[in-house]
Amino acid sequence: MNDIVHGRGPFAHVDMPANTAQAAMRTCGLEAWAVVDDDGYSFGLLPRERV
Incomplete structure (x- = not known):
């Protein structure tokens, strides 16, 4: 997750x-999707079964 800061x-x-x-x-x-905040920093991980 730390590697996605301002990533594509x-x-x-x-x-x-x-x-x-x-x-x-x-x-x-x-199966899961990374969630970012307004500044492009990782906020969490959204698993599909929770949506």
Whole structure:
């Protein structure tokens, strides 16, 4: 997670609605998605089963 600071995404954003994140994760076949804050720093990891 530390390596994604200002990295190239796609990343989920802290303000992204849950249904949007879920649709994107399903489309991309992601089991988990890194979440970044407004400054591009890692905020957390969103597992698909929690969305």
